[in-house]
Amino acid sequence: MNISVVLPWQQNIWQLLLQSRARQTMPHAFIFSGLSGVGKLHFTQAVSAWLLCQQPTDLGACGHCKSCQLWQAESHPDYRFLQATTDEKTGKTSRVIKVDQVRELVGFLNKSAQLNGYRVAVIQPADILNHNAANSLLKTLEEPGAQTAIILLTDQPLALLPTIRSRCQQFTVSVPSTQQAKEWLLPQLKNPAQADLLLRLSENAPLAALALQESAGFQCRAELAQSMVAVVERKASPLQTAQQWQKNLKPEELLPSLQLLLADALLSALGQDSAIKNSDLLPIIRILGQRLSRTRLLELHSDCVESQRLVAANIQANLLLDNFWQRLQ
Numbered sequence: 001m002n003i004s005v006v007l008p009w010q011q012n013i014w015q016l017l018l019q020s021r022a023r024q025t026m027p028h029a030f031i032f033s034g035l036s037g038v039g040k041l042h043f044t045q046a047v048s049a050w051l052l053c054q055q056p057t058d059l060g061a062c063g064h065c066k067s068c069q070l071w072q073a074e075s076h077p078d079y080r081f082l083q084a085t086t087d088e089k090t091g092k093t094s095r096v097i098k099v100d101q102v103r104e105l106v107g108f109l110n111k112s113a114q115l116n117g118y119r120v121a122v123i124q125p126a127d128i129l130n131h132n133a134a135n136s137l138l139k140t141l142e143e144p145g146a147q148t149a150i151i152l153l154t155d156q157p158l159a160l161l162p163t164i165r166s167r168c169q170q171f172t173v174s175v176p177s178t179q180q181a182k183e184w185l186l187p188q189l190k191n192p193a194q195a196d197l198l199l200r201l202s203e204n205a206p207l208a209a210l211a212l213q214e215s216a217g218f219q220c221r222a223e224l225a226q227s228m229v230a231v232v233e234r235k236a237s238p239l240q241t242a243q244q245w246q247k248n249l250k251p252e253e254l255l256p257s258l259q260l261l262l263a264d265a266l267l268s269a270l271g272q273d274s275a276i277k278n279s280d281l282l283p284i285i286r287i288l289g290q291r292l293s294r295t296r297l298l299e300l301h302s303d304c305v306e307s308q309r310l311v312a313a314n315i316q317a318n319l320l321l322d323n324f325w326q327r328l329q
């Protein structure tokens with residue numbers, strides 16, 4: 001794993017951490033929260049490598065010491081990264097982090113560090129710790145021992161148990177300004193002309209914008225909007241359209257794009273064309289906004305939000321999507 005550099009819009013939290021370490025008032029338990037795609041994991045990796053590093057600098061881990069070498073080789077004995085497990089047979093990822101995983105982590109934190117420095121444990125995302133798992137973590141969060149850092153990541157800090165939250169110091173990784181986001185994003189884009197569009201669609205979360213460029217859901221928005229119009233105008237069958245899109249895209253790629261297109265169609269119906277995020281698709285979005293009632297647009301939008309929640313909970317998505325296309329007509 002490369003040693004991450006703290007991103008420009010994360011400098012404020014970074015300075016706070018530098019000061020705490022210099023004053024020896026570093027917290028033992030952290031919550032890093034913030035919008036998805038703002039770089040929480042990237043920041044956590046920079047902080048973890050810096051805590052473990054044997055010659056840390058004000059810019060982060062040194063990149064050369066024994067600890068940094070182990071970090072780069074992804075074999076640091078004093079670092080644990082906890083996430084939901086994926087079943088090898090079915091390929092499905094569990095929607096919770098289980099108590100056994102936390103018990104193993106607590107065991108690791110109870111042993112002394114092999115390199116005589118920090119021990120770092122990261123839980124990503126902490127809001128999927130199930131109830132027992134969260135409870136097993138409480139005592140360790142309260143008395144983690146010297147030179148220990150437990151870092152919890154989440155997009156939804158309020159979804160964590162209050163007893164977890166009260167034992168951690170919370171830091172918000174904020175969204176950068178559009179200019180700051182663009183300066184970081186532009187040199188990395190294959191098609192820099194899409195920078196503004198990608199940032200609008202990602203609510204200025206730069207890492208989400210970068211990932212979006214490559215995503216199938218982003219690349220097929222125009223086709224998807226055309227399919228929606230065709231179904232609304234009864235020129236295509238809802239069921240065939242559903243089947244065609246099920247072949248082309250995974251539900252988790254399809255649903256966010258559908259949701260954004262519907263939100264934009266609703267804005268257009270309300271006369272707010274300037275607020276539309278898929279601004280490159282304005283003409284076709286106007287048609288959707290004209291053909292569907294505001295009530296129906298709102299209902300379909302809620303369906304998309306709910307379907308994404310269900311898909312994230314491993315519920316079969318095909319029926320939900322068949323139903324979506326039928327309701328569109």
Ligand SMILES: [Zn+2]
Pocket residue numbers: 053054055056061062063064065066067068
């Ligand atoms: Zn180092």
